[in-house]
Amino acid sequence: MAPKILFLRPKRAATLWSNSQPLFCFSIIDRYCISSFQSQMETTSLILLMLLQAIIIDINLAIAQKPIPTQQFFKCSNNGNFSSDNLLKDRDQTFNLLFMQDDVGSYTGWDLQTKGVVWTRSVCPSNIKLEDCRGCVKNTVPYLNKNCPKQKEGMAWTALTKLYCMVHYADSPDPTIFDWAIFYSPPPLTPANAGELEKGVNNLANKLKEITTAVNNQQRYGFWSMSYNAPSSKILWGSMQCINGLPDTTCKKCLSDATNEMHKCCSRVRKHSGMILSYNCQFWYAHYNFRLL
Incomplete structure (x- = not known):
């Protein structure tokens, strides 16, 4: 399966033309119009170049956040x-x-x-x-x-x-x-502080364990997202799962063990995403919504 690319829209659209300058030139001998048009074109080219660079950075970041396919x-x-x-x-x-x-x-x-x-x-x-x-x-x-x-x-x-x-x-x-299978995203690492990421993953894991082990959750599957400080606000998405028929105490212990393994392999070393998989349970976190791919 080939990697998919997420195109992220810039948060604020750039203004290409100033309200104080003419949008069109009706006379090519009007020096002011020609000068203004050239200035506007230079400004437009610069802004478009900046937007292109931002898009390229976002694309590279989106690719880096995803696990290696297959x-x-x-x-x-x-x-x-x-x-x-x-x-x-x-x-x-x-x-x-x-x-x-x-x-x-x-x-x-x-x-x-x-x-x-x-x-x-x-x-x-x-x-x-x-x-x-x-x-x-x-x-x-x-x-x-x-x-x-x-x-x-x-x-x-x-x-x-x-x-x-x-x-x-x-x-x-x-x-x-009952060995752990461990998968994680390739470099570069997330710019998040390792301590903040570990805290964010731990809070996410606690919420996911609560959902997955709920009495009325017969599927034994949970999905959740929450923000954390890294130092700016970031969003983590995650899922947990236990196999059908697993006793509650065994499921909870497995998910707790998976969380500890996740910290060792991934959150403490600032991985963008990580999977911890075993026979009894699974834990996955990422900086993108993998359910929308």
Whole structure:
């Protein structure tokens, strides 16, 4: 997926012509008119150049704020390999079942199995379109098969500019892989003070945990935005998610652990955006609204 470019409108439009100067010349022999016209053209060229520079800066900043497209991470277990090709075929059949789901909820946090031998699970943000989730999962399965060709358990994450997804399989319904997948935006760093950014991300995380773990939130997904001082006012957007069926205490602990990992990798070193993803939960913050991409 190619990076998208955000064109940011300047906060104040420049005035190209002064009210005290003529807008049109009706006589080419009028020296004042000619002089005024030349002066206005020079002023206009200078202002247009300044506006162009501002647009270029905004475009570069918008690109820098976004994660690198199609980042991926995998982890294979050390629990041994499948003992036969039939078991590998069973794994492939369960992956095919993932592609047949008809709503995002079916992708997000549910186990599928064939013959009680291989279990697979996929996760997508609950707010995205079905075709986006399915496309991400289809992109992740070959990557997982390539890097964990025969192992009894494997997990892979794909992080895109506007969503993420996970695919997990195992020969048991109980996973043993809980590693963190960490993604963040490339340089340059945000001009925000590291302490203020960490404080802003922490406040955002607290609000997101409150939303995600609310009793009536069956999707276990939360999205929120808030401003922080950096030293000028900036806006952070973020989301949190726990997989379906996870006990409340486990979900809250996972999100707290994800917040601590986020500070280590990203907010304390002034990253524009960061993702912390695990089997049980996910946390994402950015300086742009990734749900609008």
